[in-house]
Amino acid sequence: MTYALVLNGCSKTYPDQAKALTGFRDAFLAGFPQGKTIIIFNEEEKKQSLINASATVLVELIKVERYQPETVLTALQNLEHESCRDFYLFPGDQAGSELSVRFASRMGGSSLANIYSLEAGAGSPVCRRAAYNNYLEAEFSLDRKPYCLSLQKGFSAHTGKEKPKPPEMKVIEHNAKELNSNKAGTGINGTGAPDDSFVLDYKYTESDETTNLESARFILAAGRGVKNRSGLEKVEKTAAAIGAEVGVSRPVAMNAWAPLSKLIGVSGHMTGPELCITAGISGAAAFYAGIEKSACIAAINTDPGAPIIRSSDLAIIDDYEPVLEELERLIMENKRIEGEDR
Amino acid sequence: MQILACFKVVPDLDQMPAGDWLVDDRFRVETGYVKNMLNPYDESALEITLRYADQARRGNLPLNLTALTIGSKQADTYLKTLYALRYDKAVRVASDRDIRFLPEIAAAVISEYAAEKNRADVLIMGMQSGVGDNAKTPLLTAEYLNWPCITGVVAIEPANNGTKNLLKVKSMVDSGILEQTVRPPLVLAVSNAPGTYLRVPTLKDKVEYGKKPVEVQEMDNFKTGLAAANTSGGCRLTGLKPINHRREGLIIDGETAAEKARILYHSYLRERLGKL
Ligand SMILES: Cc1cc2nc3c(=O)[nH]c(=O)nc-3n(C[C@H](O)[C@H](O)[C@H](O)COP(=O)(O)OP(=O)(O)OC[C@H]3O[C@@H](n4cnc5c(N)ncnc54)[C@H](O)[C@@H]3O)c2cc1C
Ligand SMILES: Nc1ncnc2c1ncn2[C@@H]1O[C@H](COP(=O)(O)O)[C@@H](O)[C@H]1O
Numbered sequence: 001m002t003y004a005l006v007l008n009g010c011s012k013t014y015p016d017q018a019k020a021l022t023g024f025r026d027a028f029l030a031g032f033p034q035g036k037t038i039i040i041f042n043e044e045e046k047k048q049s050l051i052n053a054s055a056t057v058l059v060e061l062i063k064v065e066r067y068q069p070e071t072v073l074t075a076l077q078n079l080e081h082e083s084c085r086d087f088y089l090f091p092g093d094q095a096g097s098e099l100s101v102r103f104a105s106r107m108g109g110s111s112l113a114n115i116y117s118l119e120a121g122a123g124s125p126v127c128r129r130a131a132y133n134n135y136l137e138a139e140f141s142l143d144r145k146p147y148c149l150s151l152q153k154g155f156s157a158h159t160g161k162e163k164p165k166p167p168e169m170k171v172i173e174h175n176a177k178e179l180n181s182n183k184a185g186t187g188i189n190g191t192g193a194p195d196d197s198f199v200l201d202y203k204y205t206e207s208d209e210t211t212n213l214e215s216a217r218f219i220l221a222a223g224r225g226v227k228n229r230s231g232l233e234k235v236e237k238t239a240a241a242i243g244a245e246v247g248v249s250r251p252v253a254m255n256a257w258a259p260l261s262k263l264i265g266v267s268g269h270m271t272g273p274e275l276c277i278t279a280g281i282s283g284a285a286a287f288y289a290g291i292e293k294s295a296c297i298a299a300i301n302t303d304p305g306a307p308i309i310r311s312s313d314l315a316i317i318d319d320y321e322p323v324l325e326e327l328e329r330l331i332m333e334n335k336r337i338e339g340e341d342r
Numbered sequence: 343m344q345i346l347a348c349f350k351v352v353p354d355l356d357q358m359p360a361g362d363w364l365v366d367d368r369f370r371v372e373t374g375y376v377k378n379m380l381n382p383y384d385e386s387a388l389e390i391t392l393r394y395a396d397q398a399r400r401g402n403l404p405l406n407l408t409a410l411t412i413g414s415k416q417a418d419t420y421l422k423t424l425y426a427l428r429y430d431k432a433v434r435v436a437s438d439r440d441i442r443f444l445p446e447i448a449a450a451v452i453s454e455y456a457a458e459k460n461r462a463d464v465l466i467m468g469m470q471s472g473v474g475d476n477a478k479t480p481l482l483t484a485e486y487l488n489w490p491c492i493t494g495v496v497a498i499e500p501a502n503n504g505t506k507n508l509l510k511v512k513s514m515v516d517s518g519i520l521e522q523t524v525r526p527p528l529v530l531a532v533s534n535a536p537g538t539y540l541r542v543p544t545l546k547d548k549v550e551y552g553k554k555p556v557e558v559q560e561m562d563n564f565k566t567g568l569a570a571a572n573t574s575g576g577c578r579l580t581g582l583k584p585i586n587h588r589r590e591g592l593i594i595d596g597e598t599a600a601e602k603a604r605i606l607y608h609s610y611l612r613e614r615l616g617k618l
Contacts, residue, residue, distance in 0.1 A: 011516050067515075070490050094469075094493050094515075094533070101478045105485040110576025113477040130585065131443075131475045132371065133355045135363060138443070138475075139581030194490040200501075200508065202522040204515070217618050243618075250382075256536045261517065267534050275614055284356040288587055296614060297589065298606060304593075307360060311587040314610055318599040326603035327611075334612065 001032050001120060003087035006076070008095050009041030009050040010067035016214075017091035022055035023157030024089060028118040035087075038079070040064055040072055051171055059169055064176045068196045069098055075176040077106050077193070084146050087120070092151035104148035106193065111148040112140055116155055134266055134285035154214070154270025154290075209261040213269040216245035218276075221264055221291065223249040225280015225301065225320060229257040235279060238324050242331040247271065249287050265290035277327075279320035283308025300324070343398065343500075343507055343526070344406045346462035347391045347429075348452050348479075349384035351417045352472040353377070363584040370440070371582070373473070378416055383468030386538040387495075387530075391466055392427060393538075394498045403504040406430050408460055412437055412448055418556050426543035426552030437561035442474040446575040449482035451564045457487060463507065463526035469493060469533040480531035490528045496535040 005021045007014060025035070036058035039050050042065060051059050062075050076099070080088075084107060090096035097113040104111030117128040124141045127149060131138035180195070213219065220239040226232050232252060239246045247264040248257070264271055265287040272293030279300045281287060288311055291297060299312035300320040309315045316323055353373035365371055380388070391407060398405040409424045411417045412435040421432035435455070441447045456462040465487075470477040484491035494514040501508040501523045511530065513520050532538075543552065596602035 013516065069493075097477055098481055098491070098493050101481040102485050102491070104576075105482055111478065112577055114475070126580065128581075129475075131473065131582065132363075133472045133475065135355055135358065135585060136365070136371070136582050137585050138579060140443075140577045141580045142577055144576035192488045193485075194488060196490075198490050198525045198528060200523040200525060202520060204518055204520050206518040209517070218615070250534070253534065254536055254539065260514070260534055260536055263534065274618055275611065282356070283587075285585070285587065292587070296610075298611070307356075307587075309593070310360065310591045311589055312591055313589050314606060315591055315593050316599070316602045316606060317593060318602055322599035323603045323606075326600040327607055330604065330607045330612075331615065334615075 001029075001087065002085045003029055003032055003035035003089065004080075004085045005035065005037045005055065005089050006091075006096075006099065007037060007039045007050075007054075008067060008091065008093075009039045009046065009061075010043075010064070011093075011095065013091070013093060014050065015053060017093070017096070018053040018055070020091060020151055020155045020157075021089055024118075024151055024155060025055055027157040029087065029120060032120075034058065035085070036060060038062065038076070040067065040075075042066055051169060054169065057169055059171045061171065061173045062176050062179065063174070067095070068199070069095070069102070070194050070198075071176050071180065071196045073099065073102055073106065074193055074195065075174070075179045076103055078179045079174060080107070086145050086147060087125075088146055088148045090148070090150040092153040092155050097150040100148040100150035104146065107146050107148070108144065109146035109148055110142045110144045111150075112142070113150045114152045115149050116152040118149065130266070130285075130289070134289045153266060207259075207261065209259045211245065211247075211261050211269070213245055213247050213262070213264065213271050216271060217274045218242075218244040219247050219264075219271055219273045219291070219294075220244040220324075221247040221249070221276060221278045221281055222252060222258075223278065223281030223287075224251040226252065226257070227280075229255075232257040234321070235324065238328045241328050244277070245273075247290075249281050249284075278308055278312070279324060281308055282306045283311050343394075343404065343464065343509075344408075344460065344462050345391055345394070345464045345466060346408045346410060346452075346456050346460050347384075347388050348410050348465065348467040349388055349420070350381045350411060350468070350471045351378050351413055351420055352381045354379045355472055365582045365584075368440075369579055369582040371473075380420060380540065381468050381471040383470060383532050383534075385540045386535040387466045387468055387532040388424065388427075389538045389540045390495065390498060390532060390535060392541065394500070395428065397499050398504065401500060401504050403500055408433060408462070410435065410452065410455060410460075412441070412451055412561070414438070421556045422552050422554075423543060425554045426548040427541065428547065428551060431557065432554070433557045433559060435559050435561050435564070439561065443476065443577070443579045444575065445474065445476040445478040445482055448479045449486055451561065452479070453483045453486040454564050454566055455559075456483075464498075464509065464528060464530060465489075466495070466498075466530040466532065469531040480529050484529040487527070487529070490524075491531060492522070492524070492528065493531040493533070495530045495532045496538075498530065
């Protein structure tokens with residue numbers, strides 16, 4: 001069995017992608033002969049650092065002008081059609097998930113998005129992922145090579161050990177333009193796959209919103225229970241005072257009381273703080289998956305029947321506002337005393 | 343512009359009592375007794391389409407909106423609402439096949455409908471839908487049609503004052519917004535799009551437009567699509583079981599909210615916070 005890890009070097013999330021795919025490889029494909037890494041990239045200056053993060057000795061680079069899915073797909077297809085691998089692994093973000101499904105369709109293989117485990121032995125590979133909005137785990141058997149899989153968002157394997165770096169890497173460089181030059185617009189086998197000519201112009205605007213939710217050690221998460229924008233603003237003030245990072249559930253983001261960059265859950269950030277306090281959050285599985293790795297979860301909810309109560313370590317059944325007010329007072333007081341002691 | 347919006351009606355799984363996740367030997371789960379709802383991403387797709395329509399009508403641009411779902415009769419109330427919201431056509435492909443984990447079939451039916459029956463310029467749909475959570479249908483549809491696809495779409499509007507049938511598409515990429523002027527045909531996939539809850543039709547529009555009969559098509563009439571589906575896929579469901587989210591759930595009691603907060607802080611949080 002052979003494998004390829006496909007990474008998007010045009011994205012800021014490259015280090016996380018590399019870490020997740022390496023972890024997945026170590027956890028589930030460790031017994032396999034050396035695979036290769038395919039890195040899509042657009043900036044020459046970053047090339048070396050991209051290569052350095054690769055988990056395999058063999059690295060194939062594909063240079064693109066910008067990350068454009070149709071161009072990338074055709075390039076991948078042209079690169080791989082002659083010596084197709086058994087497994088292609090893609091990162092757990094929108095781009096990775098898109099590539100896994102479309103690439104499999106073009107190569108006549110099978111795809112699954114958002115997986116978190118893989119058993120690859122003699123027979124058909126078996127993968128697991130969440131279904132039913134994260135309430136159930138579904139298991140699938142894959143029947144057709146190549147198996148194109150994208151990881152669950154925020155996947156991290158706890159393999160524990162740091163692998164030593166392979167001594168010397170073998171790097172092969174390609175250019176998407178050249179790869180696609182004969183075949184652009186038609187794909188291989190005259191499949192008529194589209195190229196990027198449907199885009200007449202484009203503009204990318206980086207968001208100035210930043211969050212550290214993924215690395216935060218203390219999170220205060222607010223849900224629909226905060227009722228409106230001013231409710232959320234109060235929570236934000238409290239969070240700033242007590243040193244917590246603010247996260248929100250989907251209704252808060254959808255109502256634009258907070259930017260989407262604060263969203264926690266399967267379609268937002270997957271976090272793992274030491275402490276997560278939830279206020280006015282019911283604990284739907286799609287949200288809960290995003291805080292599941294917390295060392296401690298303390299929930300504040302007026303409804304004793306809310307699912308978050310059973311899924312938390314500590315719970316207060318009450319209005320979140322006076323609870324947070326008192327917590328803020330206590331934490332501030334403690335900070336002051338500690339400051340005086342020092 | 344001919345736009346085809348595809349949506350799915352799903353059970354509101356957040357309403358399922360924790361103990362009721364029973365899976366039978368054919369991996370079916372009884373969810374019939376919880377309320378159903380529009381799949382959230384599809385709801386956004388339907389509203390994003392209506393916002394495009396508002397602008398197109400203001401600019402007197404030619405426009406035709408079709409909404410399509412594959413599923414049972416329970417979708418008809420949603421299809422009627424879409425008529426009242428001024429969709430021109432509301433179609434249900436009737437099927438009693440279990441396609442929960444067969445996005446290839448949904449994609450084959452949708453692409454056949456788009457290409458042959460509807461002649462759509464633009465297909466808009468959600469990125470992922472319960473209960474299967476496959477996150478594959480729009481991508482497969484694009485591949486079957488050999489159309490390009492844009493994911494993470496949050497808004498569309500007519501481009502160049504609507505000349506040449508061009509579209510301006512805004513989508514979320516990484517942590518930014520990509521704004522592209524594009525030439526259809528293409529598939530658009532919507533996931534989280536803030537502020538796009540589906541509007542409610544006015545009473546007047548309900549009376550004037552909401553009574554049109556839903557067009558029902560039989561899945562069996564989509565032969566080429568289904569044949570295509572049978573040769574693709576390659577994933578068989580072999581297991582389904584509840585995920586355990588249980589923790590201790592220790593409830594902290596006290597006379598007042600403030601007292602509970604004090605107990606929580608002194609007995610549990612202070613030490614933990616001290617270590618951060
Ligand atoms: C494909 C898909 C992806 C999704 N992805 C995500 C995701 O990434 N993240 C996410 O969050 N959701 C996601 N969801 C939505 C998810 O299913 C839930 O709808 C959502 O998490 C509910 O948010 P909530 O808990 O804030 O709101 P609700 O479920 O409405 O809960 C509000 C809670 O606040 C409590 N409350 C009200 N007033 C007070 C008060 N004064 N004090 C204390 N408590 C109070 C209520 O008792 C209630 O329990 C997704 C859904 C789908 C279908
Ligand atoms: N039965 C269906 N009828 C209409 N559209 C569907 C159906 N199933 C999936 N879709 C569309 O495909 C998207 C992704 O679904 P899925 O691939 O099943 O996660 C949904 O958000 C819908 O827009």
